[in-house]
Amino acid sequence: MHDISFTQNRELSWLRFNERVLDEAQDGQVPLLERMKFLSIFDSNLDEFFMVRVGSLTDLSMLHKRVIDNKSDMDQDEQLAAIMEQVRILYQKKDYVYEELRDQCRAKGFYAIESEEMTEHEEKILLPYFENTISPYLNYQIVDLTHPFPHIPNLGIVIVYHLRKKSDDVRSIGVIQVPPNLNRIIRLDKNKCILLEKVIEKYGAMLFESYAIEDSYIMSVTRNADIDWDDEDYEFAEDYRSHMKKMLKKRKRLVPVRLELNRMPTQGVLDILLDKLSLDESRVFVTTSPVRLGYLFGLVDVLAPLMGPESVDAPFEPKNSRYVDEKKPMMAQIEAKDILLSYPYESMDPIIRLLDEAAKDPTVVSIKITLYRIAKNSLVAEKLMEAAENGKDVLVLMELRARFDEENNILWSSNLEKAGCRVIYGFNKFKCHSKVLLITRVVDNKPVYMAQIATGNYNEKTAKLYTDFALMTAHQGIGRDVNRLFDNFLIGELNGSYDHLWVSPKTLPEGVEAAMDREIEKVKAGGEGYVRLKMNSISDRQMIDKISEASNAGVTVEMMVRGISCIVPKIPERTENLSVYSLVGRFLEHHRIYQFGRGEAAEVYISSADFMTRNLRKRVEVAAPILDPDIKKRILDFMDIMFKDDVKRRELLPSKRYAHVENKENFIAQNYLIEEADRFGKGAGPKEKDSVVIKSEEKKAPGFFARLKKKLFG
Structure with missing residues (x-):
């Protein structure tokens, strides 16, 4: 049995994170159309949660054995019951936020109408x-x-x-499927629209001409995604896993896990639907707001010109890095000094330039890379194919099991093979989630390495939306480690040893725990122990217990966890010295940064791995040390900026709820980093104002812009 006094269930923690996304949709300080985007993101997040997480728990419920979660002591059925209770509350909040946004759009002159609001003229058109x-x-x-x-x-x-049959009064139901290949939004004029399903509901009754219509409902079904069981983040005995695999072979894939309705039907209709979908009433959710809110993104593009620039975030494109000279070859710059790129504030172009140079450089003999999620129109893949066509040995480890990107990855792997690249597909039970690139040159008959290691994917699209770091280095020790890593890929060796890198499933969790032990020893010796971490999620029980051990020993632990946090801070004698924060903003926070110690002596790693069981123990992940002192300082400064945010940052409380931190400076970290990129990006002049660091009351004072200009630029 595990101590659950300082932990919480993964699924319930995730729901609280998604509520944070919904909070952004409700925040009046966020531009109106950006709030609509957050509402759409919340909705799509919840869809995936039901398809994957609720789907997995539904599978587990077929075991007829209790599978106990080691962070909450709840079995699968208890978790499902708790999820449904929390989701029902989120639906109420979602409906409220939708109505609020719709009313504000109406106040600005745009109407998303219901069918009963149609005018006589509109009915004649529709x-x-x-x-x-x-x-x-x-x-x-x-x-x-x-x-x-x-x-x-x-x-x-x-x-x-x-x-109801007109001739004999027999009752039944009729079903019309809303076609996905028609535009969901029907524009009535530039200021008014109606959803496709509303029009079909109103006029579709004509298709059942021999029946009288008793009532009608808009309905949607969510099904269990066809998932790879070995990738799921569960920790339980192997006999359960074996039994589950047998059950999976027997069950029908894509079984329903959720039924959404715009209003509760009569009991007779509901009974028919539940019977046909093999669901019970706990999986029924009534929502007055539309389902599948992804269409809001398209609506934002339409409404932005109508509602003006104040309705959206100011446009921003990644800037050229101040650390990269556009006029000099990338390989020469990396040989001279390590380079760190910070997405989305800085452009991914230097990576493309590096691959372009490598494809053409006669001294380059090989390029090796891991690809997890790449863009549909990938310049990275095109440069790799160009290199192969130029006679370079190009090795690509393509992970075909990247959830929801499988089709795109299969297509690209085929194209890469046709161009002459060697393509391998990872390991039988371990996904390769690492993001590493190795370029090997032969100089004076000796191999010379150049490596690139990142926290995020080689994806030009997400590099403009996700916050990530990409390290480019000519450090030969790191290069040899990366070369050894690819050699191990080719022979299926998962437990290799490395001089500098930490690689899961073996040396990465071992390295993290050893680094925490060093901080514990500092405290025992009378000094200060300090750990600061930034990641997407923490759910691995072993790592949770290690953080608790460090906290109990007197080590100060600060964590920025965007999503799931199964560890609960400030619990007496368990996590008293732990603080956990979450930050949801304009860009998706995606870095994984591990810091042990303070200042120049700190050990700093960037990584592809969250502290989740699947990442640390069921995937191939890489963490790279930051050895260049200037880059280390830049990352530490970046961490200071993130932990300084007092607008978007929330603190996880012992109650397992999130609360606003005290607003002292009205400081928004992402805005500050945008301003910084604008100031220092090549060819980008300074902006007239900095909305980040000025307190709200100062904005009303005379001479604001004069003081601000002096503060920023001297």
Whole structure:
């Protein structure tokens, strides 16, 4: 049995994180259309949560054995019950936020209307539009003894009618599937729109002409995603795992896990739906706001010109790094000094330039890279193919099991092979989630290495949306380690030893624990022990216990955990010296940074690994030391900036809820980093104002811009 006095269930922690996203949609300080984006993100996050996490727990419930979560002592059924209770509260909050945003849009002159709000003129337009444009795409039927219930696609939207036969008064239901290949938003004019399903619900009754319509409902079904069980972040005995694999072979994939309705149907209709979908009533969620809110992103693009620049964040494009000279070859600059790129504030272009140079340089003999998620139009892949066509030995470890990116990765792996690249596909039970690149040159008959190690993917699209670091180094010790790593990939060796790198599933968790032990020893010797970590999630029980051990020994531990935190801070005699924060902002916080100690003597690593069981013990992940003192200082300064944020940062309390930190300076870390990139980016002049570090009351004072200009630029 584990001590759960300072831990919490992973799934419930994730729901609290997603509530943080919803809080951004409710925050009046966030521009209106950006709030709509956050609402859409919350909704898509919840969709994936049900497909993957609730789907996995649903599978576990088929075991008829209790599988105990080691952070909460809850079994699978208890977790599902707790999830459904919390999600029901989130639906109420989501509906409230949607109505609030819709009302604010109406106040600015844009109307997303309901079918009952149509004017007579609009009905005259929409009826022929339904008959001529929508109706030919519709799949519809009744459900009775001779017409079986149709398959509802995952996340598909359908209209359900409660029907009564006019001739004999027999009741049944009718179903119309909303076609996914039609535009969800129907523009009535530049200031008004209506959703496709609302129009179908209103006029679709005509398709059941021999029936009277008792009622109608808009419905959506969420199904269990077809997942790789070995990738799931569960910790339990191997006999359960073996038993679960047998069960998975027997079960039907993509079984329903959630039913959403715009209003509660009559008990008779509900009973039919639950029976046909094999669900119980605990999985039914009534929501007055639309489902599948991804369409809001497209609506934002339409509304931005109408509502003005104050309705969206100021546009920002990644700037050229102040540490990179655009006129000099990348390889020469890296040989002279390590370079760190900071996404999305700095551009990913230096990586593309590096690959372009390597593809053409006659001294380069090989390029080796791991690819987990790459863009659909990937310049990285194109440069690798160009290098292969130029006769370079190009080795690509392509992870085909990157969830929801499998199809894109399969396509690119085929293209890379056709171009002459050697493509390998990782390991049988271990995904390769590391982000490493190695360029090998032959100079004076000796191999010379150049490595690039990152916290995020080689993806030009996400590099503009996610915050990540990318280290480029000519340190030969690190280069030899990366070369040894690829050699081990080729022979399937997961437990290799390295001089500088930490590599999971073996040396990375060992290295982290050993570094924490060194901080514990400092305290025992009468000094200060300090650990500061930034990551997406922490759920690994062994690492949680190690952090608790460090805290109990007197080590100060500060964590910035964007998402799941199964460790709870400030619990007496367990985590008294631990503080946990979360930051949700304009960009998705994605760095993994490990700091042990303070100042120049600190050990600093950047990594691809969160402190999750799947990352530390079921994947190949890499952590690289920061050896250049200037880059180390830059990362430590960056961490100071993140932990200084007193607007977007929240503190996790012993109650397991998040609370605002005290606002002393009105400081927004991401805004500060945007301003910094603007100031120092090549070709970018200083901005007129800095909205980051000025207290709100100072903005009203005379001479604000004069004082600000002096503060920023001297």
